[in-house]
Amino acid sequence: MIYSRYLISFIISIGMLSCSKLTEQPDALLISEQFYRNGEEATAAVTANYSKLYESGQSLYNSLLQIGIEMATDDYEAGPRARNAHVRAISGLTHDASNDRMEELWRQSYDAIYAANNGVEKIEAIEATAISEELRQRLIAELKFLRALHYFNLVRFFGDVPLLLNTNSSLEAQALRVSKSPEAEVYTQxxxxxxxAQSLPSQEAFGLANAGRATSGAARALLAKVYLTQRNYTAAAAKALEVINSREYRLFDHFSEVFEVAHKNTVEHIFSAQFQGNAGYQGNSLAGRSAPTDIPGINGDYADALHLEGGLYESFEAADTRRDVTFVSALVSPVNGQLYQLSRPQFHKYYDESVIGNPYQSSKNLPIIRYAEVLLIYAEALNEQLSGPSAAAYEALNQVRSRAGISSLNPGHNQLVFRELVLEERRKELVFEYQRWFDLVRQGPEYYMEKLHAAGKTLAAPRHIHFPTPQRELNINPNLQQHPDWINN
Structure with a gap:
């Protein structure tokens, strides 16, 4: 019933909470009104909302999107040590409504939405003497950004989903049994x-002390992506151009800098999942999940693997500097100093050299949206809007290619060819950043099946451009209906 389990926990715990719970990584119980009495407490509580993106080893942006959706693409598969049968099912496209990763995508997304809704309500109710109006509106805008991000994911995962914009204080069963809203309504919200959220401060105005918070640039960049997904290409191009013309962001000189700890939350990063290993916080688990298991002293898990039949590794030109940042084919053991050749390329973007012995403690952030993607959004939107690539579309795409060390494209491609070139550039630029499945499915079922069948995943079917509504949610809420493509499948 989506909110019911969170609501019941909230009611039981109201009398038990105290300010001592307000730590660097507050837990979900920070929803009590006791933590929204003034500006300082409201700021801490909103900060806690960000942690729902990455707060555990299998939270949304700390591997759940990888094992929950990206396995169902031509670029990834469950690795040799992927222990969860449900993950292996997604990799083989045999998953169904009982899949536990579907349940987690749904549950964690609505948990975060509940926290955002609760925060908006509580901050709106704080006495004027206890919080400045400027801070009140900023914190509400941050929560709206986070709510939008989670709904954007949900509507792409599942299609029609319940649209919940407030907390429900009633325990009446009917009040907890919400129905789905059409995709169009969800996108409107x-x-x-x-x-x-465009009213938020810029990244520069926030300063390094607030690095990682949603900004006006993040809102504009995500809006451009939303419009692109909706095929509103005019709006997507215009919003991407706003980000470009703001001059708040630029490409790093070298692709490797995007993933260096020393450069976190700087010129190319628009909004990222924040990780900090070995400091009582949370490391980026993708580093450990993709690291090898058979090299002394590295202690990887190799649960996320490259799907070789997809041809991603071979698609990089020899001069493309992104390949050897994204993948590794040999590693030196920190124990004996020997070089070990790997049987196949493995993902390496998030491997943190400062914690060789425990890659799960990687402090490398995971980009949710960065400037390179905005350039690619702009190029794609212009191509679709104008029925072919303009000079500006080539310029945007070639900026990304030039940084990668490969030659610029010359004019003369038609719309269809340029579209595929942009999608292939996204594929290589954004490996392991939770983008491939979204890119495939927004092109439609025929395109999705063509790519997966060519990669040997022959069970790919039209229904796989969405995931099924979790069976557990259907069982406890009779007002929910299964996605039509998944009925009798």
Whole structure:
């Protein structure tokens, strides 16, 4: 019933909470009104909302999107030590509504949405003498950005989903049994929330002390992506151009700098999942999940693997500097100093050299949206809007290619060819950043099946451009209906 389990926990715990719970990584119980009495407490509680993106080893942006959706693409598969049968099912496209990763995608997304809704309500109710109006509106805008991000993911995962914009204080069964809203309504709310979030300070105005918070640039960049997904290419191009013309962001000189700890939350990073290993916080688990298991002293898990039949590794030109940042084919053991050749390339973007012995403690952030993607959004949107690539579309795409060390494209491609070139550039630029499945499915079922069948994943079917509504949610809420493509499948 989506909110019911969170609501019941909240009611039981109201009398048990105290300010001592307000730590660097607050837990989900920070929803009590006791933590929204003034500006300082409201700021801490909103900060806690960000942690729902990455707060554990299998939270949304700390591997759940990888094992929950990216396995169902031509670029990834469950590695030799992927222990969860449900993950292996997604990799082989045999998953169904009982899949536990579907349940987690749904549950964690709505948990975060509940926290955002609760925060908006509580901050709106704080006495004027206890919080400045400027801070009140900023914190609400941050929560709306986070709510929009989670709904954007949900509507792409599942299609029609319940649209919940407030907390429900009633324990009446009917009040807890919500129905789905059409995709169009969900997108309308996403756009409204992101439009409001454009009022947030810029990255520069926030300063390093607030690195990682949602900004006006993040709202605009995510809006461009939302419009692109909706095929509103005119709006997508215009919003991407706003980000470009703001000059708040630029490409790093070298692709490797995007993933260096020393450069976190700087010129190319628009919004990222924040990781900090070995400091009582949370490391980036993708580093450990993709690291090898058979090299002394590295202690990887090799649960995420490259799907060789997809041809991703071979698609990189020899001069493309992104390949050897993204993948590794040999590693030196920190124990004996020997060089070990790997049987196949493995993902290496998030491997943190400062914690060789425990890659799960990687402090490398995971980009949710960065400037390179904005350039690619702009190039794609212009191509679709103008029925072919313009000079500006080539310029945007070639900026990304030039940084990668490969030659610029010359004019003369038609719309279809340029579209595929942009998608292939996204594929290579954004490996292991939770983008491939979204890119495939927004092109439609035929495109998705063509790519997966060519990669040997022959069970790919039209229904796989969405995931099934979790069976557990259907069982406890009779007002929910299964996605039509998944009925009798």
């Amino acid at each position: 996403i756009i409204a929330d992101l439009t409001a």
